[in-house]
Amino acid sequence: MxxxxxxxxxxxxxxxxxxxxxxxxxxxxxxxxxxxxxxxxxxxxxxxxxxxxxxxxxxxxxxxxxxxxxxxxxxxxxxxxxxxxxxxxxxxxxxxxxxxxxxxxxxxxxxxxxxxxxxxxxxxxxxxxxxxxxHNWSSPYTPAEQPVPVDTTGHITVPRIFVAAYHQDSRYEHLGHVLGVAMAKRYTGGVHLVSMASRTALTIGYAMAGQSRMMNTYTPALYSIYRRTESPRPAPIWRNLGQTFCLDGSRNHIRRQIIGDCDIAIVLAGDNGTTYEAQLAYHLGKPVLPIAATGGSARKCYDPNAFSGLAGPATIAAYRDLAKFDTETLVPAAISVLDHLLDNLIASGPRRR
Structure with a gap:
C-alpha cells in the first residue's frame, strides 16, 4: 500500500x-x-x-x-x-x-x-x-456494474422476491440483517428483492444490498422500495441503497400491483396489512415462505404439511425449522426452502416483465 x-x-x-x-x-x-x-x-x-x-x-x-x-x-x-x-x-x-x-x-x-x-x-x-x-480492487473508485440479465425474448430472468414484514420488536432487526446477508451470499445478484417501506422489510433489503456492495455484485436494481405517493407518514428510509419508487393509488391497489409483478413472497412477523399481502400472494399463485418463528402473519400462513409429497425430506425438514426462533437454525432453513421455491420457479420457465 x-x-x-x-x-x-x-x-x-x-x-x-x-x-x-x-x-x-x-x-x-x-x-x-x-x-x-x-x-x-x-x-x-x-x-x-x-x-x-x-x-x-x-x-x-x-x-x-x-x-x-x-x-x-x-x-x-x-x-x-x-x-x-x-x-x-x-x-x-x-x-x-x-x-x-x-x-x-x-x-x-x-x-x-x-x-x-x-x-x-x-x-x-x-x-x-x-x-x-x-479486497480485490480494480479501482476503489470504480463501481461494479451488474446489468439485469435478460434473455433473447425480452424476459427478465432474475426472480423478484417480495418481503412482507412488519414488527416493532428490535430483535427482528438482527434476524432480518442476518437473513439479508445470507441471501446476498447465496444468490450473488441472482435475485431481486422488493418491499414497501416498513422498517423490518427495509432491514432485510438493506442488508442484502449492503452485502452485495461489499462483494462487488451490487446494482441498485437488486432492491426496490415502493412508497405510496399519498402516504402522510414519513418513510423510514435511512440508507442510500437500492432504488425507491412512489406509486399512485390506494395502499391495496399498490400491493396488488407490486405483488403481482413478483415471483415469491417472504413473510416475517406482520400485522393485518402483512396478512393481506400474504393472502394476496396466495391468491395470485405466488409461493409464500413464512418465517413462522416471528409470529404474527407469518405464523398464520405457516403450514407444516406444505411440501408433503412435493419436496424431498431435507426441504420438508427445513420448512419445519422455520418455526424455531434460533437464528443459526432459522436462516439456513429459510435459504433451503427458498432454494426449493427458486428451483421450481426456474423449472417453470422465464417470466415476462
Missing part, C-alpha cells in the same frame, strides 16, 4: 469526521466531506468530485456497519455506534449529545464510553484497513 496522502491516520480520521457539525457517517456525507477518511484508508489522493468518490464511500460505510455488528462485546457495539454516529435517530447530534443518550438508555456509563472509545475505534479502523487491503 502507498504511503497515506493525509497526515492523519484512519483511527483519528474516522471519529474526527463524525465529530464535525453533528455529521453522520453515511456514504453521501463521506463522499461529500470525507477526504481525510478516504485518503487515510487508501493512502492516495481522493478524486475531486463527489460522484467519483461514492463507490468507495459506499464500501466504507457498509464495511463499518458489518465490523460494528461483529464486535463481540455488546457495550463495545454501542460505543462504536455512538462514536461513529451510526444511529439513525441521532442525526445532527454532536458527540456529547450522543453520549448523553447512550448513558440515559443504559448502553454504558460516561466513564465506560470515554475509557473504551479509543480502543474500540482503533480496533475498527485496523479491521477496516485490513479489509481494504484484502
Amino acid at each position: 502507498p504511503t497515506p496522502h493525509t497526515d492523519k491516520p484512519l483511527k483519528d480520521a474516522l471519529p474526527d469526521f463524525c465529530r464535525t457539525n453533528g455529521r453522520r457517517l453515511t456514504a453521501d456525507n463521506l463522499a461529500a466531506h470525507g477526504t481525510e477518511v478516504l485518503e487515510a484508508l487508501t493512502g492516495a489522493p481522493a478524486p475531486a468530485t463527489k460522484s467519483a468518490r461514492l463507490p468507495l464511500a459506499y464500501w466504507t460505510v457498509e464495511n463499518l456497519d458489518e465490523l460494528i455488528q461483529q464486535l463481540e462485546d455488546r457495550q463495545d457495539r454501542w460505543i462504536a455506534r455512538v462514536a461513529l454516529a451510526a444511529l439513525s435517530d441521532q442525526y445532527g447530534d454532536y458527540v456529547g449529545e450522543r453520549v448523553r443518550v447512550g448513558v440515559a438508555r443504559q448502553w454504558f456509563t460516561r466513564d465506560q464510553y470515554w475509557s473504551n472509545r479509543r480502543r474500540v475505534i482503533d480496533q475498527i479502523a485496523a479491521d477496516l484497513a485490513l479489509a481494504y487491503r484484502e
Whole structure:
C-alpha cells in the first residue's frame, strides 16, 4: 500500500469526521466531506468530485456497519455506534449529545464510553484497513456494474422476491440483517428483492444490498422500495441503497400491483396489512415462505404439511425449522426452502416483465 496522502491516520480520521457539525457517517456525507477518511484508508489522493468518490464511500460505510455488528462485546457495539454516529435517530447530534443518550438508555456509563472509545475505534479502523487491503480492487473508485440479465425474448430472468414484514420488536432487526446477508451470499445478484417501506422489510433489503456492495455484485436494481405517493407518514428510509419508487393509488391497489409483478413472497412477523399481502400472494399463485418463528402473519400462513409429497425430506425438514426462533437454525432453513421455491420457479420457465 502507498504511503497515506493525509497526515492523519484512519483511527483519528474516522471519529474526527463524525465529530464535525453533528455529521453522520453515511456514504453521501463521506463522499461529500470525507477526504481525510478516504485518503487515510487508501493512502492516495481522493478524486475531486463527489460522484467519483461514492463507490468507495459506499464500501466504507457498509464495511463499518458489518465490523460494528461483529464486535463481540455488546457495550463495545454501542460505543462504536455512538462514536461513529451510526444511529439513525441521532442525526445532527454532536458527540456529547450522543453520549448523553447512550448513558440515559443504559448502553454504558460516561466513564465506560470515554475509557473504551479509543480502543474500540482503533480496533475498527485496523479491521477496516485490513479489509481494504484484502479486497480485490480494480479501482476503489470504480463501481461494479451488474446489468439485469435478460434473455433473447425480452424476459427478465432474475426472480423478484417480495418481503412482507412488519414488527416493532428490535430483535427482528438482527434476524432480518442476518437473513439479508445470507441471501446476498447465496444468490450473488441472482435475485431481486422488493418491499414497501416498513422498517423490518427495509432491514432485510438493506442488508442484502449492503452485502452485495461489499462483494462487488451490487446494482441498485437488486432492491426496490415502493412508497405510496399519498402516504402522510414519513418513510423510514435511512440508507442510500437500492432504488425507491412512489406509486399512485390506494395502499391495496399498490400491493396488488407490486405483488403481482413478483415471483415469491417472504413473510416475517406482520400485522393485518402483512396478512393481506400474504393472502394476496396466495391468491395470485405466488409461493409464500413464512418465517413462522416471528409470529404474527407469518405464523398464520405457516403450514407444516406444505411440501408433503412435493419436496424431498431435507426441504420438508427445513420448512419445519422455520418455526424455531434460533437464528443459526432459522436462516439456513429459510435459504433451503427458498432454494426449493427458486428451483421450481426456474423449472417453470422465464417470466415476462
